[in-house]
Amino acid sequence: xxxxxxxxxxIADPTRRAILTLVASQAxxxxxxxxxxxxxxxxxxKHLQILTECELLGQTQNGREIYYxxxxxxxxxIADFIEPFRSMWDDRFxxxxxxxKNYKPKK
Amino acid sequence: xxxxxxxTAEDGKQxxxxxxxxxxxxxLLFKAYEEPEIVEQWMGNKVLKMENKKHGSxxxxxxxxxxxxxxRSNGSIHDFVPNQKITRTFEMxxxxxPVQLEFLEFERLSDSTSKLTMHVVYKSVAVRDQIxxxxxAQGINMAHNRLEDIVKHLN
Numbered sequence: 001x002x003x004x005x006x007x008x009x010x011i012a013d014p015t016r017r018a019i020l021t022l023v024a025s026q027a028x029x030x031x032x033x034x035x036x037x038x039x040x041x042x043x044x045x046k047h048l049q050i051l052t053e054c055e056l057l058g059q060t061q062n063g064r065e066i067y068y069x070x071x072x073x074x075x076x077x078i079a080d081f082i083e084p085f086r087s088m089w090d091d092r093f094x095x096x097x098x099x100x101k102n103y104k105p106k107k
Numbered sequence: 108x109x110x111x112x113x114x115t116a117e118d119g120k121q122x123x124x125x126x127x128x129x130x131x132x133x134x135l136l137f138k139a140y141e142e143p144e145i146v147e148q149w150m151g152n153k154v155l156k157m158e159n160k161k162h163g164s165x166x167x168x169x170x171x172x173x174x175x176x177x178x179r180s181n182g183s184i185h186d187f188v189p190n191q192k193i194t195r196t197f198e199m200x201x202x203x204x205p206v207q208l209e210f211l212e213f214e215r216l217s218d219s220t221s222k223l224t225m226h227v228v229y230k231s232v233a234v235r236d237q238i239x240x241x242x243x244a245q246g247i248n249m250a251h252n253r254l255e256d257i258v259k260h261l262n
Contacts, residue, residue, distance in 0.1 A: 008243075082114055084242035090112035093127045093223075096149040100135040103145075 007074060008084075010054040015039065016047050020056060020070065027060065027069035116239060121232045123239070125225040133215040136223060137190045140211070155179070159187045165195070178202065182209075190215075204238060205230040 011017055019033060034044040048068060051057040055074045060067050115124040129136050139145050143154040155166040166181040179200040186194035190213055198206040210226040229235035 081240050081243045082116055084245075085239050086112055086114045088242045089114070089125055089127070092149055092151075093112055093129070095151075096136075096139045097129050097131060099145060099148050100129075100131050100139050103135060103138070 007054050007056060010051055010056055013047070015044075016051055019044075019047055019051060020075075023057065023068050023070050027067040029065050029067055033068065116235070119232055121230070121235050122226065122228045123235065125227070126222065128216065128220060128222045130219065131221055132219055133190050133213060133221040136221045137213050140193060140213075141189070152180075156181075158184065159193075160184065161186060163187065182206070205234060207238075 011020070015037065018037070022028065022033060022036060030041075030045060030048055033048065034041045037044055048057065052059060052068070055071055057068045058071045060069065111129075112125065112127045115126075131139075139149060141159055143157045146152075146157070147154050150167070151169070153168040153170065155168050157163075157165040161184065163184040164181065165184065166179060168179045169177045171177050181198055181200060182196040184193065184195045186192060192213065193209075193211040195209050195211075196206050197209055198204070207230070208228040210224075210228075212224045212226075214222040214224070216222050229238065
């Protein structure tokens, strides 16, 4: 499912941004996170799943409970707002390189 | 794939530096900037005009996959020295973004490798930061649109 492909999709949703803010201060269980929202529990679970798949959230098992915590490494990738600009140019230059590797001079 | 393209954007400055090393001889790298048909292929736009000489000018047109014109861009060419450098301006038409100045330098590293340094100067620090954030913002917008599509299909 391509909905979860990257972190930018993950942070595009306001509820997901709110979840990230919540767990920024402390690791929380799904139940504790859901208690902060009016939305149905399965909806919150879905958001947690997306954030986990994007590696913005990590999970740690503590007894029978699963705690969600922020993955600072991935958050840094978002903070680095230049990265999409860089990868736009990188894509272009990669294309340039592969085109010119196959370039046959006109006679 | 390793990150070959580097961007240097120092805080509080109105310029950026884009550098890239290519597994291409210098002449082939420069040709990719010189020949309109090749520019079209890797830039993904249409070249409406391209006069590669001092006091020359160029105009590009970007279209979406349906063929609608998204935007046009143009600029003046101030200097054009084959296999060495291109100095030009760049402006996106019908946008609030002011014109920017670009210094492109082409360097030979070995017989089969070369390097491009693109020094871009913007009107102000604020303009520079805004332009740097464009692809970031587009990424978020695309995500929004995709979410909207998905929600629509749920109903």
